[in-house]
Amino acid sequence: MARAIPLQRRLFMTILAWAAGLLIFFPVLWTVLTSFKTELEAFSTPPKLFFFDWTLENYSIVQERSNYLRFASNSIILSVGSTLIALAFGIPAAWAMAFQPGKRTKDLLMWMLSTKMMPPVGALIPLYLGFRDMGLLDTRGGLIAVLFLINLPIVVWMLYTYFKEIPVDILEAARMDGASLWKELVFVLAPMAVPGIASTMLLNVILAWNEAFWTLNLSTSEAAPLTVFIASYSSPEGLFWAKLSAASTMAIAPILVLGWFAQRQLVRGLTFGAVK
Amino acid sequence: MATHHAIRLGRLATAPSVLVLFMWMIVPLAMTVWFSLLRYNLLDAENAYFAGLDNYIYFVTDPAFSDAIKNTLLLVGTVLAVSVIFGIALALLLDQAILGRSIVRLLIITPFFVMPTVSALVWKNMMMHPVSGVIAYLFKILGLAPIDWFADAPRSAIAIMVSWQWLPFATLIFLTSVQSLDEEQKEAAEMDGASPFAYFFYIVLPHLARPITVVILIETIFLLNVFAEIYVTGSGGMAGNMPYLVYFQGLLNFDVGGASAGGIIAVILANIVAVFLMRMIGKTLES
Numbered sequence: 001m002a003r004a005i006p007l008q009r010r011l012f013m014t015i016l017a018w019a020a021g022l023l024i025f026f027p028v029l030w031t032v033l034t035s036f037k038t039e040l041e042a043f044s045t046p047p048k049l050f051f052f053d054w055t056l057e058n059y060s061i062v063q064e065r066s067n068y069l070r071f072a073s074n075s076i077i078l079s080v081g082s083t084l085i086a087l088a089f090g091i092p093a094a095w096a097m098a099f100q101p102g103k104r105t106k107d108l109l110m111w112m113l114s115t116k117m118m119p120p121v122g123a124l125i126p127l128y129l130g131f132r133d134m135g136l137l138d139t140r141g142g143l144i145a146v147l148f149l150i151n152l153p154i155v156v157w158m159l160y161t162y163f164k165e166i167p168v169d170i171l172e173a174a175r176m177d178g179a180s181l182w183k184e185l186v187f188v189l190a191p192m193a194v195p196g197i198a199s200t201m202l203l204n205v206i207l208a209w210n211e212a213f214w215t216l217n218l219s220t221s222e223a224a225p226l227t228v229f230i231a232s233y234s235s236p237e238g239l240f241w242a243k244l245s246a247a248s249t250m251a252i253a254p255i256l257v258l259g260w261f262a263q264r265q266l267v268r269g270l271t272f273g274a275v276k
Numbered sequence: 277m278a279t280h281h282a283i284r285l286g287r288l289a290t291a292p293s294v295l296v297l298f299m300w301m302i303v304p305l306a307m308t309v310w311f312s313l314l315r316y317n318l319l320d321a322e323n324a325y326f327a328g329l330d331n332y333i334y335f336v337t338d339p340a341f342s343d344a345i346k347n348t349l350l351l352v353g354t355v356l357a358v359s360v361i362f363g364i365a366l367a368l369l370l371d372q373a374i375l376g377r378s379i380v381r382l383l384i385i386t387p388f389f390v391m392p393t394v395s396a397l398v399w400k401n402m403m404m405h406p407v408s409g410v411i412a413y414l415f416k417i418l419g420l421a422p423i424d425w426f427a428d429a430p431r432s433a434i435a436i437m438v439s440w441q442w443l444p445f446a447t448l449i450f451l452t453s454v455q456s457l458d459e460e461q462k463e464a465a466e467m468d469g470a471s472p473f474a475y476f477f478y479i480v481l482p483h484l485a486r487p488i489t490v491v492i493l494i495e496t497i498f499l500l501n502v503f504a505e506i507y508v509t510g511s512g513g514m515a516g517n518m519p520y521l522v523y524f525q526g527l528l529n530f531d532v533g534g535a536s537a538g539g540i541i542a543v544i545l546a547n548i549v550a551v552f553l554m555r556m557i558g559k560t561l562e563s
Contacts, residue, residue, distance in 0.1 A: 005373045010372075010375075013369065013372040013374050014374040014375045014376070016369060017369050017370055017372070017374045017377070017380050018374075018376070018380055020366060020369060020380075020384070021379075021380035021381075021383035021384050024383060024384050024386070024387060024440070024443070024444065025383035025384070025386055025387075026410075027387070027395070027398055027399065027402070027403055027440070028386050028387065030398075030402060030403075030410065031398050046413060047408075047410060089293045089296065090293060092288075092289035092290070092292070092293075093289055093290040093292070093293040093294070095289060096285070096287075096289035096290050097286075097290060100282055100285075102283070102286070108290070108294065110554075112293075112294075112297060114550065114554070115297050115300065115301045116497055117497055117546055117547065117550040118301060118305070118546065119500055119501050119518070119519065119539075119542045119543055119545075119546045120501055120503075120519070121501070121518065121519045121522040121523070121538070121539045121542045121543075122304070122305055122308055122539045122540065122542060122543040122546075123300075123304035123305065123539075124522060124523065124526065124527075124535075124539060125307075125308060125311055125522075125532055125535050125536050125539060126303075126304045126307035126308055126311065126536075127304055128526070128527065129532070130304075130307075149296060149297070149300040152293060152296070153297065206389060209391070210389070210390075210391040210392065212391060212392040212393055212503065212504035213501065213503045213504065216393070216503070216507060217523065217527065227391050227392070227393045228393075230391065230393040230397060230508075231393045231397075231504070231507075231508050233397055234393075234396075234397055234400075234508045234510065241402060244397055244398075244401060244402075245398075245402070248394045248397065248398060251391060251394055252389065252390050252391060252394055255389050255391070256386065256390075258389075259385070259386075259388070259389035260382055260385075260386075260389075263381070263382070263385050266388075267448055267449055267452045270445070270494060271449060271487075271490045275452055275453055275486065275487050275490055
């Protein structure tokens, strides 16, 4: 039952929590605000929080100068593409492991998890040289393949934990009623599996979108996603903060919105079902 | 129940994933091992020859190597400590009866979704800039001398930035776990007059043992491989970790053999940590 909590204490905790939240959120808030300032105001001391002349010019300049849309479409193609392929591989695997577990299923899952422990630098040199020799450097196909492989273990694990929760009895009942395997899949399993598949997809698109080791090392312009686009802003020094902020805001905004939706799935997804 | 047919189908369904992951794990690694035994420079690729363990000896005796190991472990250790300690504190705070909890939750989780290259540039230029950065401004208000973070304290700067990215993840996990604490247990503790300290150490902390293990395991995997934050801020010279050193040696110095030796050392390092952690997580997950 709800206990009476003294108003004072409640007020104090609320203020403390909001202060902590705003402190952590501040760099993002500051970036978004700065993106609407002129370069001169972006540098002004004391910094201006809300009271400045709001302008949209940075956004148009960024798009003009560096072709934001090309990088953004690469980000979409790479993250969605690699996730879809991972689902195509992962759904049958997770389905089989969840519904027909063998003696070695647990070992197989642990082994898949262990491939995530392998540091990417262990594969960087041969992959870079191999990509160079096969003409895959700076191609979308090559990057999609890499992003697919690094996220496949997470996809299988996530799907496995979701599929595990589907009651087997229902499948058996369907089987008793004479449903074929195909019908069982389409009419019984699919509707119950869709929410799990959707959250798996969401989380993996986010992970692929933000992946910055392979994208920085294997792409430069043609196939480069937003991570590389932003990194290109690290070289010029001087008055460019407002533009950097506009570029950053455009790079993180889409995924931030997705992330806010996905945050409840984030915990179970990234902890491989260990914390729910 | 499980017919032969079903078992065959099950194998067929898992095979593609297992196969591609196996190839992904074994082929590049085997090639890295092979390269690490060669004297192989990209500028002089025709004259590559077998050099035994020379690359390893060169790499390990290079002073950059011990710095990279030190920086790697320091970064992992610092960020883990910040994540666990502040993560638990924040989770307990958010578990209180506060107004607008779901909004505060959103604010706190946000940094996790910011791509590493963005947070690198935002922190370097707008937060930690020695003249016009927000932190410099706050320091001036407090009457302190501003710090040129990336010139004078690049390791701390990277650690602060990476902590900012990973604290939200830890907080969210601890919060999920704290919220699953039995409400009746909480009330019973209160009725028995348990002090806040006793409550924390005897009820909350044991309950958090598993999520703490999970946070340490998962964050370590990612923290050993931090790269973009160091690369983009240009602090590889002083704060470079193992991934950065391998990148530097291979793709900037074109020393394929040396870089591969570094890559293998990084793999061994990660495996030592992994074995240790898998055992730990294995124990907590069993119970």
